[in-house]
Amino acid sequence: MRGVIVRISGPVVEAEGMTGAQMHEMVTVGKENLRGEVIRIEKDHAVIQVYESTSGLRPGEEVKGTGKPLSVELGPGLIGNIFDGTQRPLQVLAERAGVFIRRGINVPALPRDKKWHFTPKVKVNDAVYGGDIIGVVEESGLIEHRILVPPNIQGKISEIADEGEYTVEEWIAKVRMGDETRIIRMFHTWPVRRPRPYKRRLTPKIPLITGQRVIDTFFPIAKGGTASIPGGFGTGKTITQQQLAKWSDADVIIYVGCGERGNEMVDILLSFPKLVDPRSGRSLMERTILIANTSNMPVSAREASIYTGVTIGEYYRDMGYHVALMADSTSRWAEALREISGRLEEMPAEEGYPSYLPTRLGEFYERAGVVETLGSESRIGSLSIIGAVSPPGGDFSEPVTTHTKRFTRAFWALDKELADARHYPAINWIQSYSEYVDEVSEWWIENVDKEWRRYRSEAMRILQREDELKEIVKLVGPEALPDRERLILEVARILRVAFLQQNALDPIDTYSAPIKQFKMLKIIIDFYYGAQKIIEMGVPIFKITQIPLISDIMRMKSEIPNDKIELLDELYLRVKASLSELEKSLR
Ligand SMILES: Nc1ncnc2c1ncn2[C@@H]1O[C@H](COP(=O)(O)OP(=O)(O)OP(=O)(O)O)[C@@H](O)[C@H]1O
Ligand SMILES: [Mg+2]
Structure with a gap:
């Protein structure tokens, strides 16, 4: 099938004479053979989104069908590679075309030689x-x-x-x-907009361990689950996503840099090969696939990039692997959708986004899951999806955030005030939630400690209580509170600083093993129980806040490495002993 361009509007091109073209068919556009996809057809008239810059393209130039939908190549050579949103291998393109990636170059995604x-x-x-x-x-x-x-x-x-x-x-x-x-x-090819089949879906029950305490302990995501990280400008979306890409215990990581600044992708390109997988001692690139469609690249390829990523993710899932996909940022993806929809002169819905924004978001997150894969042997694989959202002005009531919230079961709300106070990760513990807590409890109980659930709930309760007390403190000052409530404030402070705050740049603190997370939490909560008892016996709060060991608790995250957990047991005993001494001094 051959048509002729009649109109060009940015990344969107209209062509006539397109009888026989299929919806989502890949086409080549113009003299330079730019790659595009049919996104609307009416009789012989087709609307095409073009994945490369259309500057210089003229009406009258030809559009040729390929007979195939937009697809990706699935086979060896994906791992360690960097692709653009339509799976063009960026390194190969850069070598062939010099610094500027020329349009219309068709290089296969997987190396042929x-x-x-x-x-x-x-x-x-x-x-x-x-x-x-x-x-x-x-x-x-x-x-x-x-x-x-x-x-x-x-x-x-x-x-x-x-x-x-x-x-x-x-x-x-x-x-x-x-x-x-x-x-x-x-290798074989697969259309990116069609989910890959599996035998059946299972309930996600195994946590995706990220080594980030506020996530694993408080707002966990299960393998095969979904999470979103909304946050205003500079609140830590990218750092959080990169921490997950570095540390989470997935077998394969797919990192989709979607409409963000080029230098962020460069960061990854430079840092990942040097980073070592903690379990195997090998370079992290040996399990990572990068998909980069930075802000300077065409918007329609950005629209495609999350599907390219998710399809590759499903493919490794089908091999029986646990895959985690990070998309930074889905808001830039939604903006691409909005721009294309605008060019199509569709009726805009909320804030100019097309009315199908929620459907598309839903379909994307729906592709996460734990499944029993196809095949005669029984194999389990999973694909977890974690999407960053960049609400303008940090306003979570905007459409991309509100719809994403409906489709993701863990919600990690980044907070501008926390980020300004340099409380990192700036995940707000009151607004955030995870619907996976019940499901992953069993894993924590079996693999870490049977009291995980109780300690976690107690810590949450203390933090919530602090939040309520804060209002009173604002009015009357902390002195007006009874000592048992001042103790809550003190323990909440310890929880915030010693546990929730986690420095991505500190070599020890950057990753906390589950057992370390639990033992740290237990030290803090059992300190609380011990102190509570003593306060009930009439000891004034300042005697508690003066205990020198509190500063050891504050430093345990960065001083006690994951492979010296016994030091946490020692600290635990010392904290207990120092509280009993206080208690004895009363008698
Ligand atoms: N866990 C962390 N540990 C240490 N520093 C952090 C952490 N999280 C965020 N930061 C600090 O916050 C800065 C901004 O983070 P980041 O670039 O991830 O924000 P962002 O939300 O992606 O911003 P943008 O809206 O520009 O994309 C980082 O450069 C870093 O200094
Ligand atoms: Mg960012």
Whole structure:
């Protein structure tokens, strides 16, 4: 099919003579063969969003169909790579075109010349189904890439490649499907707007451990869950997302830099290869895929970038991995949607966003989950999605934040006042919530401590009580409160400073193992119980606040490393002893 451009409006192009074009079909536009996607069709008239700059494009130039929807290539070579929003490999483009990435360059997403060492896992005559593993490739030091039978294929293996070196384009298996023989290569393509199939969904129950105390202990996200991080300008969205990308215990990380400043992506590019995976000692890039559509890149590719990311995420999920996707920032994605919708002259809804904004957000987060994957063996994989939201002026009542809140089950509200006070991460503990607490409790009880739930609730209660008392203190000053309430204020302060605040830049504090988080919490809460008892016996509060060990509690997060947990047990005993001494001195 060949059409002719009749109108150009920024990233949106209209063409006539497009009979036969499909919705979401990829097309090439103009002399330079810019890549675009059909986003509306009426008779022979199509509207196309173009993924590259349209400057210089003229009416009368040609539009050609490809017959395929916007798709990504799935196969070895994804890990450690950096793609743009439509999966063009940015490093290769930069090498070919110099510093300025030229338009219309079509480079395949996966390298075609690279050979991978393939080890078959099936034999001739084996029956295989979509999702079965036919062989493996060591993609990186951290990821064994499982070559799957694509979802729509099933039959008997008629040929299987020997163990050896192959490029992604060579056949590695042939499957007899009725009269037909289907060739299986190490890669296949998948349309980004179509969720990949699985057998069934399971309840997310295992926490995604991030090493960030306010998240893991207070507002956890489960593997396969969804979370949002809304926050005004400079409140810590990017740092939080990067902390999660660095430390969370997912097998594969997909980081989508969506409409943010280029230097933030550069930060990642420079820091990730140097960072070491704490579990394996290998470079973090060996489990990471970056998708970068920075603010200077075309908006329509930004619109596509989250789908590209999520589809790649589902693909690794289907191999049986736990994948976590971070998108920074979904507001910039929504703005791209708004801009394109404006060009289409659609009727705007709230704040100029199209009326389908909530549907699109819902569909995106819906692609997270823990699933039993396709295939004859039982395999569990998960995809967690964590989206940053940048509400203008930090106003959480705007459409992107309010709709995102409906579709995400953990909500980490960044607070301007906390950020200004340099309380980082500036996650507000009163406004934030997680609907995964019940589900992940079992994991904490089995793997960390049977009293996890009780200590967590007690800490939350103290922080909430502080919030209520704050109002009274504002009016009458702390002196007017009874000592038992002043103790709550003191313990809440310790919780805030010693536990909730966590410095991403401190080599020890940047990551807290679950056991460390729990023991820290237990020290603080048991200190509270001990102090409460003594106060009831009539000891004045200043005797408690003067206990020298409080400063040790304040420093434990950055002084006690994750591999010296016994030091926390010692501190615990010393705190207990110092309280009993106070108690004894009363007798
Ligand atoms: N956990 C943390 N530890 C230490 N510093 C932090 C932490 N979180 C945020 N900061 C500080 O806050 C600054 C701003 O954070 P960040 O860039 O993540 O904000 P943002 O919300 O992404 O901003 P923008 O709206 O510009 O995208 C950082 O440069 C850093 O100094
Ligand atoms: Mg940012």
